[in-house]
Amino acid sequence: MDANDAPAVRLAGVRLDRGTRTILSGLDLEVPRGSITAVLGPSGSGKSTLLAALTGELVPAAGTVEVLGQPVPRQQRALLALRRSIGVLLQGNGLLTDLTAAENIALPLRTHTRLPRAVIDRLVEMKLHAVGLRAAADAYPRELSGGMARRVALARAIALDPPLMIYDEPLTGLDPIASGVIINLISELNDRLGLTSIIVTHHVHETLPIADRAVVIANGRVVYSGTPGELQASGDLLVQQFLQGKPDGPIAFDSSPRAEAA
């Protein structure tokens, strides 16, 4: 299969350990190109661990992880090249406080390209425009609302035009209006720029409307993978417990595998 026809992400028989503990096992997943996939699951279920396997931070204990048509490399240079194709929006935004919004967005372009200053300035302007924040170019992060800061972080994550976007809890700490803006932006950027997006989140009800696929992980494995519509209709007790946020059911309230192993 041509690398461009391959799914954006493919996991086959993957097991992920942290130290001697198995966090997730039996992972078989495909994320189609162009899609938005919501990765859901209770706290401590291993969502961030799954993301770490996609970016090569965590080497699987078993199985294969392919991203953008190639196995995640172990060799440092090849890994860095792959990481440039993955835009990551982290929970804390990660903006540098002594740089303006525009300078924050320019940073990956300055670090990873040799483009002339004028071209970088133009690209930064385009990215700010893409997130609806052209007027905030010269503002420092402390001068921005939580929602605006998240949009600047998003503009920085797309600075190098990565084909794959990973969002780790993009709505955490935002009010409902700002959440709506971010979730619409994620959907719009995915469609307009032809990206593939993976959103790890607790915010099930805000995220499912823009998702093409949903994956639920709990108790160390994938308990659901399919469309959001089928997810809501699923009779699976684990899935229902998670969707309804009930403490009692097949997901242990403290779902950490450490508790299970104890």
Ligand SMILES: Nc1ncnc2c1ncn2[C@@H]1O[C@H](COP(=O)(O)OP(=O)(O)OP(=O)(O)O)[C@@H](O)[C@H]1O
């Ligand atoms: N670097 C690490 N070393 C050891 N254990 C870890 C490490 N990172 C995570 N874990 C453990 O792996 C398990 C899964 O954690 P992970 O952060 O992947 O879950 P999560 O679903 O992303 O949780 P949350 O929704 O709370 O962010 C947890 O029990 C956690 O304590």
